[in-house]
Amino acid sequence: xxxxxxxxxxxxxxxxxxxxxxxxxxxxxxxxxxxxxxxxxxxxxxxxxxxxxxxxxxxxxxxxxxxxxxxxxxxxxxxxxxxxxxxxxxxxxxxxxxxxxxxxxxxxxxxxxxxxxxxxxxxxxx
Amino acid sequence: xxxxxxxxxxxxxxxxxxxxxxxxxxxxxxxxxxxxxxxxxxxxxxxxxxxxxxxxxxxxxxxxxxxxxxxxxxxxxxxxxxxxxxxxxxxxxxxxxxxxxxxxxxxxxxxxxxxxxxxxxxxxxx
DNA sequence: CCTGTATTGACAATCATTATCAATAACGCC
DNA sequence: GGCGTTATTGATAATGATTGTCAATACAGG
Numbered sequence: 660x661x662x663x664x665x666x667x668x669x670x671x672x673x674x675x676x677x678x679x680x681x682x683x684x685x686x687x688x689x690x691x692x693x694x695x696x697x698x699x700x701x702x703x704x705x706x707x708x709x710x711x712x713x714x715x716x717x718x719x720x721x722x723x724x725x726x727x728x729x730x731x732x733x734x735x736x737x738x739x740x741x742x743x744x745x746x747x748x749x750x751x752x753x754x755x756x757x758x759x760x761x762x763x764x765x766x767x768x769x770x771x772x773x774x775x776x777x778x779x780x781x782x783x784x785x
Numbered sequence: 786x787x788x789x790x791x792x793x794x795x796x797x798x799x800x801x802x803x804x805x806x807x808x809x810x811x812x813x814x815x816x817x818x819x820x821x822x823x824x825x826x827x828x829x830x831x832x833x834x835x836x837x838x839x840x841x842x843x844x845x846x847x848x849x850x851x852x853x854x855x856x857x858x859x860x861x862x863x864x865x866x867x868x869x870x871x872x873x874x875x876x877x878x879x880x881x882x883x884x885x886x887x888x889x890x891x892x893x894x895x896x897x898x899x900x901x902x903x904x905x906x907x908x909x910x911x
Numbered sequence: 912c913c914t915g916t917a918t919t920g921a922c923a924a925t926c927a928t929t930a931t932c933a934a935t936a937a938c939g940c941c
Numbered sequence: 942g943g944c945g946t947t948a949t950t951g952a953t954a955a956t957g958a959t960t961g962t963c964a965a966t967a968c969a970g971g
Contacts, residue, residue, distance in 0.1 A: 917969100921964105928956085929957100934949105938945105939944105
């Protein structure tokens, strides 16, 4: 049976507050700074749950950490500012079909893909 | 000054032999099994060099490790079999321009992107 | 061949993440 | 509301990949 705890709510909420992608460690720090007594392991578990339910997206930073972000359930990709971390959701139907056709051309059964665009957002470009 | 050592050659060669993406740890094991006395740290250093020079591509596996592969110097992406690890280079000029235009549409100065396609290759699909 | 120094390799250190496990608290049921 | 079951928590240890350290080694130019 699945239980609802204030810890899971807290993580979900904190993730929603974040402007862009955040690491589990960051979220844990933020929550502690807000007075929460939540444990680090719990943050990891909650994030894993959210990601599995489709309530959060995850991506690997080049530094090795896993970053998370709240998101809608539909399939999409991200345009991320490398300065401030804001992320814009990109619905790229054209890309989906491109990915599938490329896979087929090479005799592959398409399964999955990771597409992340990085850049500098208007605000940070000043 | 930059020096040429048999260790760097060995790593470069072993990377060339690999059919697809390999981890640093894997390469180290292979080399040791071939009788080499090369150190793990050296393998990491050699791979970092190769990646920087554009002689190798790297990507983050979902498990967290960094995987490497020999490649041409031109910009490209990969189609990777999730079963056996074979990788096919994809020159995707259409995608490059798509990425740039998407970034521009959102007021971003395009900087970079990661695009990796996964699937099951013909051989593994049997 | 000699010398200066880039490079190596064994090992310690770091960092993110996962496993462990006793204590706690949510939920269904009465 | 009270109770018992058991999912969940949190402190901490364990893991695993990667990087730093530093004395010893070996490349390259003279």
